[in-house]
Amino acid sequence: MKRVLDGINSPTDLKKLSEPELERLCGEIREQLIKRISVTGGHLGSNLAVIELTTALHYIFDSPKDKIIFDVSHQCYTHKLLTDRKSAYVDQEKFDTVTGFTNPDESPHDLFSVGHTSTAVSLAVGVAKARDIKREKYNVIAVVGDGALSGGEAWEGLNNAAVLDGNIIIIINDNDMSISENQGGLYKNLRLLRESNGKAECNLFRSLGFDYYFVRNGNVFCDISHVLAKVKNSNHPVIVHVCTVKGKGYPWAELNREKWHYSQPFDIKTGEPLSPVDTAETYENLTRDFLVNKMKSDPKVIAVTAGTPKIFGFDNELRRRFSKQFVDVGIAEEHATAFISGMAKNGCKPVFGVSSSFLQRTYDQLSSDLALNKSPSVILVFFSGISRGSRTHMGVFDIPLASNIPNIIFLAPTCREEYLDMLEWSIEQTESPVIIRVPGIQTVSRNILLPHKYSLPMRYEIAESGTNAAILALGGFFELGSEVRKILLSEYGISAALINPRYVSELDNDTLNGLVQNGCRVIVTLENGALDGGFGEKIARFYGKYTVKVLCFGVPKEFVDNVTVEEQLSRYRLTPRQIASDIIVAFKD
């Protein structure tokens, strides 16, 4: 039987279909998405949940005239498939022609490049305001997951959207899940609304002044499309609260919604991953095991996450086991940061695990709530450094972000032993907030003497001595420094000291002065992060008064999208051979 999908290439094609055909189309898209994600990996759960919703949006509204803005936008697959990019979902050879998030470079149907959560309402309010200023007429629609509502920016957006004097339609896509389970009081209200079929008097959205619509079964095309038809061209702010099922239509995903939030390639029949499970030790597991032991022996140690418990290995079972000592605050990084400050000030030992990209959401809290109060607490930054990720989730900015704030000790361990030593010290110390930059995914081991103490004043580790040059190889780039050193010695006869700076935020003036006094002519800094505002620049400033040369290696200031790590390393002249050759030039000049 011919598929409805075969005749669909753009939203206009949808308008000709009957409702039964549209229902069939949704089923076909579902089948296709499961197939595609089983090959490429991707955000399975959220995408399967919004097929009917997205199809109905494109059936009822007229994108790109009407503006549809997806929050986080990891649920945009059906949207992309329906807006001129079908081949990227049905033709295996073209799977890599689209990114996993909305992308204005791909299509006029995508207004924004988005990847962080809780932003869509604010963006939509801006788009709607501009429309009204220009006296244009169309709908502005934000699609926001229930999980995103706990984020502060979503609240600020809703508060302002509610008083917009014109059309704005906010779809609350309520699948009763964040990445993990939802956290917080607002979800009680969502539950009350679901259980009362949207009729409960105490309604968060109505309290803000929104007109409110409820769709009990957002995975039935007609149910959602009929309500969307009603609110289309509304002249005032509207909330459409739509209940969907995360992972809808793929039994394994409906069964374990957290596991299937994002999936690597998998076998459709069994739901098992296609690649064998890697059994190498990771920093995730190392951290989990350390914290579990620590928490068992000390009830004051509290692990904190903002919606990503698995970042340091806390699965459902562990979360239940440590229900008092493990706190998921939901998607709320700002709260998490102030929360650990509060706990620290009152005698607990909080450890907040967060990815580099989401640390960005906490600058003011790092500064005002935490650093200004010198609250002794620990933040573990995962997924820092160059990665083959989306430009929306880059991990290279945490050093400029957090190392320039007073009172924070920012540490960069080079290996598992040093990491654990820093972790133990930072939890027990009572002086400052400490940030530890987790050095990578898989652990690296070094046989080193550990100081067990990282208070100020600080000392760098001189791992290898040398006379002509010195390589300050920060954290996860320590191995790279070691390779560069070997090339310099074996191929050019240059003896370079290899130094593990340990600290991102402060300098070891004695060691730095000593290098020059010992005759170093070239100082090299290596950091797996942005150069602008980073570690190397602090070293360059320190040596400003000397005539010694300083070469800083790291990542230039740019957003990069889905570029392999190898390609980035080579593009930024970060391979051992490139670095060695640049050092040689500095010696010759």
Added chain:
Amino acid sequence: MKRVLDGINSPTDLKKLSEPELERLCGEIREQLIKRISVTGGHLGSNLAVIELTTALHYIFDSPKDKIIFDVSHQCYTHKLLTDRKSAYVDQEKFDTVTGFTNPDESPHDLFSVGHTSTAVSLAVGVAKARDIKREKYNVIAVVGDGALSGGEAWEGLNNAAVLDGNIIIIINDNDMSISENQGGLYKNLRLLRESNGKAECNLFRSLGFDYYFVRNGNVFCDISHVLAKVKNSNHPVIVHVCTVKGKGYPWAELNREKWHYSQPFDIKTGEPLSPVDTAETYENLTRDFLVNKMKSDPKVIAVTAGTPKIFGFDNELRRRFSKQFVDVGIAEEHATAFISGMAKNGCKPVFGVSSSFLQRTYDQLSSDLALNKSPSVILVFFSGISRGSRTHMGVFDIPLASNIPNIIFLAPTCREEYLDMLEWSIEQTESPVIIRVPGIQTVSRNILLPHKYSLPMRYEIAESGTNAAILALGGFFELGSEVRKILLSEYGISAALINPRYVSELDNDTLNGLVQNGCRVIVTLENGALDGGFGEKIARFYGKYTVKVLCFGVPKEFVDNVTVEEQLSRYRLTPRQIASDIIVAFKD
């Protein structure tokens, strides 16, 4: 008649008083605060509003065992007066012995150093969680203004506070005002609650799961104290919604609540300022006049503020006049940043005015919502640089914060003419987000050739030529550079080029290379901001491969509290003579 106040030195003294005495005490405190603020200046409105509330808190609860956390904490005067610091409010010679915000260095009754808004609930949740982990028993109380509720961190905090399994008491101090009028849907609900005497079914706080109490007249001691007595030792999360009057008891302040949010010293009888009004041109007024003209001629120009409209001169009358083109989003800097991105993407020309200290609240939005999307928009950063302010409101971190994010053009004008030229260009360009660092309070004029265009690639202005050295004097420090240059020439015969870099975020490689080729031996950078992650370090990195010396002058990484500008300049070796003498040392070495 003996004052009740004379017998009060700590909260324990309150417990012995009768209710009529406590009412009298509140009146005496009010009189005293008005007197004190008339001499020192300060946050008059909010402090007069919470005298009864604060007195009742200390009467009913047992601080410091019970923990009271004031949001923003600019309303803490009565709290400080009642907690061992009375002399700082009654004895003119001791007025300067306390700061204007809660301060753990002063008293165990102050848990946190706070100055940014919307943080108290999150801090309190952390304090309460630690209490429960330690199995201790006491009350944790957060005092939050209605204006703070629009901030995202407050929402994240409330969402988590609502599900805390234990005691937490959140006082919503509702004086129906932010710094200016409140903005957003949530204030409709507060109004509904006020008008229904707290009885409306649709209740934002109950929707989150809080137990809810309402106090209609929070300026009547008994009314508030009776409710506080009821909720004391609650075993679950409670909201006490207290209506107070901003400026209560000082007629001028009740009449114009915005004007009296903060006051300079004034004549109590007339309400007139003691110092004559300064008529010199300010960047505030210059910006206002420019924007007013621009908005008149182009309806797409939209001025945006997050709760501080007066930062660029938009008083009540102007706000009414430009009701379509002036948007106050309330205290919601994150929303403001995403909102301007949305407007820019849809063809408007937004200009967001914000103070340096509050720009901190937008890092992720600057990066994700704005820069990643290259939304052509303008952010004006006021109050940057060294100031004699609280450590909670420092203006030296905006350069490290925002100049290291890709795709943002960050400009630092040196004078009024350049500022206006940059402002005009940035509003009309369609390429990037632009941040302009307003160079100071009072305008400075220079007779310079203006480029009218600040797109990349960029060129520095060579204001004065020179051969031995070059001074890169950024923005508001241009005059300082000029003075240093004069000293070098007249006293040491050193000819230094004086350069206006114009751009904070990018380098003019050609000019920088040219300086070295022309024989410069010492390069000096001057910036009125933090050195770590700042402008000078970028210059130092650039020159790393050369043997030229680079001296970076600016502000070291530390929080400073109420230190005069002169003292800071001298402490940081930023006087013309200190800088010149350091340069001479570099020449001699």
